[in-house]
Each structure stands twice: as structure tokens, then as C-alpha cells.
Amino acid sequence: MEGRFESQMACSPPAKRRPTHGPTTAGAAALLPTDMLFDVLLRLPAKDLCRLRSVCRPWRALLAADPLFADAHAARHRAPLLLARFRSSSSDARVHVVDLSSPGGAAAVVTRVVATADGSCGRASTSGDSAVAVGGIVYFKVDKVYHSMLVEGVDPGILMDCVFSFDLEREQCWKELDGPFGASIVAGDYDDDFGDYHDLWNQLSFGELRGSLVLVYFFGHRSVMDLWVLEDFEKGVWVKEFSIQTESILCMTEVCHVEALFGLDDGRLVIHLGEVLLIYDSGTDTFEEVEMGPLDAVAMYTGSLLSSQLRNRV
Amino acid sequence: MEVDKGKGEAEETRKVAEADRDTVTLKSSDGKLFEVSKEAAARLSTVLAGMIAGGSIDDNGTDLKQIGSEALENVVDYCNKHANSIPSAALISSSISFNTAPFKEPEEWERKFVDRLSHDALFDLVEAANFLGMERLLDVTCHKISEMMKGKSPDQIREVFNIKNDYTKEELEEIRQELAWAFYDD
Numbered sequence: 001m002e003g004r005f006e007s008q009m010a011c012s013p014p015a016k017r018r019p020t021h022g023p024t025t026a027g028a029a030a031l032l033p034t035d036m037l038f039d040v041l042l043r044l045p046a047k048d049l050c051r052l053r054s055v056c057r058p059w060r061a062l063l064a065a066d067p068l069f070a071d072a073h074a075a076r077h078r079a080p081l082l083l084a085r086f087r088s089s090s091s092d093a094r095v096h097v098v099d100l101s102s103p104g105g106a107a108a109v110v111t112r113v114v115a116t117a118d119g120s121c122g123r124a125s126t127s128g129d130s131a132v133a134v135g136g137i138v139y140f141k142v143d144k145v146y147h148s149m150l151v152e153g154v155d156p157g158i159l160m161d162c163v164f165s166f167d168l169e170r171e172q173c174w175k176e177l178d179g180p181f182g183a184s185i186v187a188g189d190y191d192d193d194f195g196d197y198h199d200l201w202n203q204l205s206f207g208e209l210r211g212s213l214v215l216v217y218f219f220g221h222r223s224v225m226d227l228w229v230l231e232d233f234e235k236g237v238w239v240k241e242f243s244i245q246t247e248s249i250l251c252m253t254e255v256c257h258v259e260a261l262f263g264l265d266d267g268r269l270v271i272h273l274g275e276v277l278l279i280y281d282s283g284t285d286t287f288e289e290v291e292m293g294p295l296d297a298v299a300m301y302t303g304s305l306l307s308s309q310l311r312n313r314v
Numbered sequence: 315m316e317v318d319k320g321k322g323e324a325e326e327t328r329k330v331a332e333a334d335r336d337t338v339t340l341k342s343s344d345g346k347l348f349e350v351s352k353e354a355a356a357r358l359s360t361v362l363a364g365m366i367a368g369g370s371i372d373d374n375g376t377d378l379k380q381i382g383s384e385a386l387e388n389v390v391d392y393c394n395k396h397a398n399s400i401p402s403a404a405l406i407s408s409s410i411s412f413n414t415a416p417f418k419e420p421e422e423w424e425r426k427f428v429d430r431l432s433h434d435a436l437f438d439l440v441e442a443a444n445f446l447g448m449e450r451l452l453d454v455t456c457h458k459i460s461e462m463m464k465g466k467s468p469d470q471i472r473e474v475f476n477i478k479n480d481y482t483k484e485e486l487e488e489i490r491q492e493l494a495w496a497f498y499d500d
Contacts, residue, residue: 032475036440036456043417043460050496054468054489056480076417 038062042073046305047099049073063306070306080264081301087275087294097301098292100279132206134213137233138166141204161204161215165233179204179215180228180238207261209241209269216258223247225258225271242269244280249273249287260298272298338366340390341375342383348390354397360447380445385438392427392451420454428458433474 032040041049041063053060062069082098131140142162161179166172207214213230215238227242256274263269269280275294278287337349356363365371378386420428428436436455443451463471472479481489490497 032437032440032459033444036444036452039452039456040459040463043457044463047496048464050493052463052468052471053493054481054486055471056477059477060489 038069038072042069042076045099046073046077049306070304073306074304078265080270081305082270082277083299083301084277084292085296085298086292087296097305098290098298099305100290132208132213133168134208135211136168137213138168139206139213140164140166141206161217163213163215163230177230177233177236180240203257205258205261207258209261209263214241214261216261218246218258227261227269242282244282245285246287249278249289259295262300270298270300335373338362338371339373339375340386341372341377342381342386343379344383346383346386347375348386350390350393351397354393358393358396358448358450360449362446378446381442382438384435385442388431388435388439389442389446389448389451392448395423395427396450417457418453420457424454425458428454 041052041059044052049063053063080100082100084096084098086096131138133139140163142164159178163177163179164173165175165177203218205216205218207216207227209227209229213233215228215230217226217228219225223246225242225244225246226240227244228238229241231237231239258271258273260272261269264279267282269282271278271280272295275296277290277292277295277298279290280287336352338352338355340348340350342348352366356366365376370376381389428439431439436458440452440455440459442448443455462474466474471477479486
């Protein structure tokens with residue numbers, strides 16, 4: 001683009017038009033030269049562009065096979081893409097790409113079936129309930145066995161919100177971290193408070209925010225969702241970054257569990273709660289439900305809808 | 315000698331007057347003359363800015379042989395409407411991040427400005443904007459054309475943009491199947 005302007009500043013004759021529109025009928029109306037067509041098409045959403053591949057061969061060459069175009073498009077359409085698997089389609093385990101850039105921002109569009117695999121694309125989030133992988137480390141929360149031990153009166157020796165880590169690269173267990181709040185909650189005689197303590201286990205789940213582990217502590221009945229970010233792994237420093245009021249989504253919160261949570265580049269949070277997907281904007285303190293089928297699993301998708309190949313980084 | 319000296323002085327005076335003028339005259343390919351605010355032209359068009367700075371502006375009408383009178387009239391109209399409405403700093407910063415920045419939405423008057431244009435006039439204006447290095451006008455016109463494409467079927471696009479379908483039936487069917495999801499309405 002810059003180069004184009006510079007060459008004209010030197011008053012060179014305009015570049016000869018390349019035949020970008022394919023053969024035209026006689027008496028053709030005005031046609032756009034390539035670089036302007038490029039500029040125009042860059043503005044369209046990926047879904048439109050995929051459809052427009054069938055306009056003519058030169059368009060297909062630009063829209064399906066030009067990495068320069070794909071990169072330029074990706075740079076200008078930063079709306080997040082998600083991978084999703086739906087409960088209704090779980091029998092065939094297909095994974096869909098969901099485009100959150102739809103007009104108005106409210107409704108997401110399930111755009112493309114990318115895989116019929118075993119759902120490995122969704123691993124980061126399917127497991128967000130009890131384990132999550134963040135930056136090469138897998139974190140686990142305490143097992144159900146813990147609950148059984150408490151019932152049988154055995155002291156497990158660790159707190160409920162204890163987090164275990166496993167280093168994927170070194171293939172070894174790393175360390176166990178005390179959670180941010182367990183100690184204060186269980187400081188008293190928790191036999192009397194056993195119900196709450198059991199709930200705590202159900203209310204904990206994992207998420208990821210800016211490459212750090214997040215421990216999500218969701219009290220559905222109190223309409224509060226606390227997000228504790230692990231700021232310093234070595235020292236075990238947790239910072240409560242968000243304490244989100246969830247009255248506005250109360251109808252679905254009582255019995256629901258946070259399945260997965262991650263942050264978008266623009267600061268909004270994607271929360272998979274029960275079977276629905278919510279986008280939380282901390283700036284306006286509002287939730288927006290993404291309209292789609294009952295959700296089974298969700299993860300971020302960093303590939304492009306324009307590329308034929310699934311760039312599978314989740 | 316006397317006469318020559320007088321002539322030199324007159325030349326000098328004329329040059330000063332020219333430099334002081336706050337408009338430039340542009341000449342379309344079909345010979346029509348248009349006056350445009352020098353400040354706006356320099357601010358909105360990198361090519362005109364270069365010509366003004368380089369002194370290659372012709373007082374009797376700077377030849378723009380690639381631009382027809384209808385397109386040039388629209389360019390001049392746009393510049394004059396735009397005069398003083400956007401500080402140049404905004405334009406400079408926009409051009410720095412040009413390659414990755416999300417597109418700026420046209421302003422209301424800019425929308426109206428391109429909405430009234432015929433299809434051909436719009437396309438001619440895109441090319442004129444491109445030739446003159448008018449980034450903002452290019453943005454506005456490309457935005458308008460992309461709006462015209464949004465949600466249209468390939469058939470409609472071919473019709474509106476006068477493009478011949480060079481696929482075989484089988485190839486089209488293949489693409490449709492490969493990208494079935496893109497053909498569903500939301």
C-alpha cells in the first residue's frame with residue numbers, strides 16, 4: 001500500500017491493470033484493479049469470503065491460496081474464533097469453529113465443521129473442570145477421593161483448594177500449591193460445615209488468563225464468581241483479579257458449574273457455564289450469552305477460517 | 315535592459331502570488347478545470363502534497379490525465395467538504411498503523427457522499443483516490459464497495475460486478491460442498 005503511493009508520488013504511470021476479475025462480458029462496467037479489489041475484500045468477514053471463492057477462478061486464487069491476503073485479513077479481523085463441540089453432536093464428535101465477530105456481537109455463528117476427530121481440539125477446556133494445561137504445565141485439583149477421605153474421617157493432610165502441577169516438558173510432577181482461600185475457609189471446625197466444604201470442591205474450576213492459571217471459585221447461590229490468578233508460581237502468589245457479580249445470569253447459575261474460562265485479547269472473558277457460553281465484559285460489568293446449541297466443550301482457536309487446513313493450535 | 319528588469323520583477327510578483335494562493339487548479343483528462351483547497355489537497359492526497367511541495371503545480375490547471383472529469387469533480391468535492399474536518403495528525407497516525415489496524419468506519423457525511431454515486435462513478439472514484447494516494451477516500455470508497463458485496467450470493471456478485479463465471483458446473487459443486495457451511499444462511 002505504501003509502496004503504491006510512493007510510486008505515484010514520483011508520477012510514474014499507473015500500473016497496468018491485471019485481469020483480476022476473470023473474463024468479462026462485452027461492454028463491461030467499471031472493474032476494480034487488483035490492489036483495490038484486495039482492499040475491498042479484506043473488509044468482508046471470512047464467511048462471505050469463503051462463499052465468494054466460487055465467483056471466478058482469480059477470486060479463488062486470491063481468497064483461498066494467497067497467504068499475503070490471509071495474513072492481512074487475519075490482522076484486520078481480530079474477533080476471536082472458538083472451537084466448540086456441542087452436546088447434540090457429541091455422538092459424531094464434530095468440532096465447530098464459532099465466529100464471535102457477527103454483527104452486533106450478540107449472536108455467534110457456527111461456521112465450519114473442522115474435525116471429526118476424537119475431540120482432542122477441545123482438550124484444554126473439556127478438562128478445565130478438574131485439570132488444565134497452561135504454558136506447558138498441567139494443573140490438577142484434588143480428586144474425588146479427597147471427598148471420600150473426609151467422609152470417612154481421614155485427614156487428607158492437604159487443603160481442598162490445593163493445586164498439583166505436572167511439567168509436561170520434563171514429564172514430572174512439579175509441586176503442589178496451596179490455593180488462595182482454602183485455609184481461611186477451613187480454619188474452623190469443618191465437620192460442622194461439611195456441606196459448604198463439599199460445595200467448595202464443586203465450585204472450583206480452572207481457567208487461563210494472559211498465560212497464567214486462574215482458579216475460578218463460583219458460589220452460584222451467592223451470585224459471586226471469584227477469579228484468582230496465579231501471579232507467581234514459585235512463591236504461590238494468588239491475586240484476586242475479578243469478583244464478578246452474577247445476579248444477571250442467576251437463572252442459570254444455581255446448579256451450574258464453570259466448565260472453562262479464558263481471557264480474550266480485548267480483555268473480555270469467555271466463560272463456559274453449564275451448557276452455555278457467556279462473554280463477560282469487565283468494563284461494563286455485563287454478561288452476554290452467545291446464542292448457540294448446548295455446549296459440551298470449548299477452546300480458543302487461533303487458525304484462520306480462510307485457510308483450508310486447520311491450523312490446530314488450541 | 316530596463317524592460318527586462320521590469321519583466322523579471324513581474325515574474326517575481328506572479329510567483330509570490332502563486333505561492334500565496336490557497337487553491338490549486340486541477341485539470342481532468344477531458345480538459346475540465348477544478349479548484350480545490352490547497353490545504354485540503356495536500357492533507358488528503360500524498361500525490362498532490364508531493365506536487366505542491368515539489369512546485370509542479372500548474373497555475374493554469376495541473377494535468378491529471380488518468381482522471382475523468384466526473385471522478386475529479388467528486389475528488390474535489392470530497393476535499394472541499396473535508397477541509398478542516400480532520401486534523402492531519404490523525405491521518406499521519408492512521409498511516410503508520412495502516413497495515414494491521416482495523417478499518418475505520420466512514421463518517422456519516424462520507425457515507426452519504428458515496429451513497430449517492432452510481433456504480434460506475436464509485437468505481438472511477440476508487441481509482442482516482444488510489445491514483446492520488448488519498449488513503450481516507452480510498453477507505454471510504456472501498457468500504458462502500460464491500461458493503462455492496464456483503465451477504466450477496468456468488469451469482470449476485472457476478473451480476474453486480476459484471477464478472478464472468480469461468481467455472482464448470484462440477485467445479486462449482488465441488489466448492490459448494492467443500493465450503494457448505496459458508497453457504498448456509500445464519
